[in-house]
Amino acid sequence: MSKHQKLNIGLFGFGVVGQGLYEVLSQSPALDKAISKICVKSKKNRSLPDKLFCYDADDILNDPKINTVVELINDSEEAYHIVKRAMQLGKNVVSANKKMLAENLTEMVQLQKEHKVSLLYEASACGSIPVIRNLEEYYDNDLLLSVTGILNGSSNYILSQVFDKNQAYGEALKEAQDKGFAETDPTFDVEGYDSLFKLIILTMHSFGIAVDPKEVLTYGISNISDFDINYAREKGFKIKLVGQVERLRENRISLFVLPRFVGKDKYIYSVEEEFNGVVIKGLAYDKQFMFGKGAGGHPTGSAVLSDITALMHNYRYEYKKANYFSGFQYSKDHAIEIYLRYSDADILRHFDFQSVSEEYKGPVFAYKIGFIQLSRLIEILPVVKRHNIFLAATGKSLNY
Numbered sequence: 001m002s003k004h005q006k007l008n009i010g011l012f013g014f015g016v017v018g019q020g021l022y023e024v025l026s027q028s029p030a031l032d033k034a035i036s037k038i039c040v041k042s043k044k045n046r047s048l049p050d051k052l053f054c055y056d057a058d059d060i061l062n063d064p065k066i067n068t069v070v071e072l073i074n075d076s077e078e079a080y081h082i083v084k085r086a087m088q089l090g091k092n093v094v095s096a097n098k099k100m101l102a103e104n105l106t107e108m109v110q111l112q113k114e115h116k117v118s119l120l121y122e123a124s125a126c127g128s129i130p131v132i133r134n135l136e137e138y139y140d141n142d143l144l145l146s147v148t149g150i151l152n153g154s155s156n157y158i159l160s161q162v163f164d165k166n167q168a169y170g171e172a173l174k175e176a177q178d179k180g181f182a183e184t185d186p187t188f189d190v191e192g193y194d195s196l197f198k199l200i201i202l203t204m205h206s207f208g209i210a211v212d213p214k215e216v217l218t219y220g221i222s223n224i225s226d227f228d229i230n231y232a233r234e235k236g237f238k239i240k241l242v243g244q245v246e247r248l249r250e251n252r253i254s255l256f257v258l259p260r261f262v263g264k265d266k267y268i269y270s271v272e273e274e275f276n277g278v279v280i281k282g283l284a285y286d287k288q289f290m291f292g293k294g295a296g297g298h299p300t301g302s303a304v305l306s307d308i309t310a311l312m313h314n315y316r317y318e319y320k321k322a323n324y325f326s327g328f329q330y331s332k333d334h335a336i337e338i339y340l341r342y343s344d345a346d347i348l349r350h351f352d353f354q355s356v357s358e359e360y361k362g363p364v365f366a367y368k369i370g371f372i373q374l375s376r377l378i379e380i381l382p383v384v385k386r387h388n389i390f391l392a393a394t395g396k397s398l399n400y
């Protein structure tokens with residue numbers, strides 16, 4: 001490869017992020033003409049000439065002049081095949097598809113090695129915030145203790161509206177969709193899966209292991225009620241949807257996505273609307289905070305642009321934590337403190353609380369706050385999700 005590689009880009013997807021990228025690119029004169037073809041799903045009126053568009057992935061993949069594929073589609077199965085084939089054909093790839101990446105991380109790392117290509121995906125986690133590149137390059141030592149953050153712009157936008165502006169949940173969700181923050185399928189955002197997939201990617205670049213998303217406790221905000229909001233307000237908290245990966249003793253790590261009570265003393269307390277915020281905690285430097293727009297066409301397009309320019313300089317992730325540090329193990333054997341709001345006390349038989357610090361029983365709702373083993377929560381979640389309950393972490397944990 002030459003020192004500054006000339007890129008000839010085949011773009012997949014011309015939706016929120018694809019168009020955002022195109023607009024951001026057109027403000028970057030050096031790269032203005034780099035996109036030679038755009039593959040989309042269906043014929044419709046577009047803001048660009050018809051001759052730029054194609055509808056068959058092979059038109060890009062089999063074009064030997066195209067050396068770079070930028071994958072920005074909303075179908076993770078199809079994205080998997082496109083990204084895999086592009087790498088097998090020796091093309092470098094930029095992707096924003098967190099679901100596809102998180103579900104196939106080990107294979108994606110292997111494909112890069114095998115075919116000596118680079119796959120970059122900064123836009124897949126926290127939109128415009130350069131968190132992956134920083135974890136890989138700056139936090140490339142073993143001082144890292146935890147990465148905690150608001151990783152999903154859409155649910156944060158909804159919580160901001162519901163919590164601070166007293167808007168109804170459904171109304172706030174519709175607004176997030178109208179503004180282009182929400183994914184095509186909103187359950188992806190509000191049930192915590194979007195945050196989960198990002199957390200899986202961040203975990204790879206923080207601690208070097210690809211955790212199976214199906215193994216991780218993931219609970220979202222769709223069951224939040226006025227009762228929960230009032231409880232949090234009375235205690236001086238906000239409720240945020242938080243993803244966290246944390247180093248425990250003996251090279252174990254723990255990760256989960258849960259709504260969390262957040263006090264004024266926390267950096268993420270003031271992260272509102274569609275913004276994301278990531279707190280990186282380390283042994284020598286305590287806490288550092290990265291903040292920025294986590295969704296939307298232009299912010300996400302900027303992260304994609306940054307990956308594209310990084311490819312011009314032949315950049316690739318070295319997966320330093322996986323390659324140079326002793327193996328971490330994913331662990332579910334410690335207890336975290338949760339708030340459980342319920343109405344039917346029968347639900348309590350599923351929860352083996354190790355200790356309870358606070359409880360309340362009212363005419364309609366009741367709650368309990370106590371410690372419970374992470375593995376137990378994972379086990380009962382599919383059952384308890386069918387009931388009218390709400391869970392939130394207090395931020396405390398035991399048995400490190």
Ligand SMILES: NC(=O)c1ccc[n+]([C@@H]2O[C@H](COP(=O)([O-])OP(=O)(O)OC[C@H]3O[C@@H](n4cnc5c(N)ncnc54)[C@H](OP(=O)(O)O)[C@@H]3O)[C@@H](O)[C@H]2O)c1
Pocket residue numbers: 012013014015016017018039040041042043072073074075078096097098099123124127180181182183184294295296297300
């Ligand atoms: N929206 C955000 O703020 C955001 C932030 C970070 C990451 N992301 C990620 O970025 C990706 C794109 O999201 P988006 O919001 O831009 O989606 P979107 O607005 O729904 O657009 C999706 C685009 O993909 C095209 N497409 C779908 N299936 C295709 C296929 N099989 N072959 C070719 N094109 C196909 C669609 O074609 P048509 O135009 O013909 O329908 C459309 O242009 C997703 O992975 C998402 O998770 C989004």
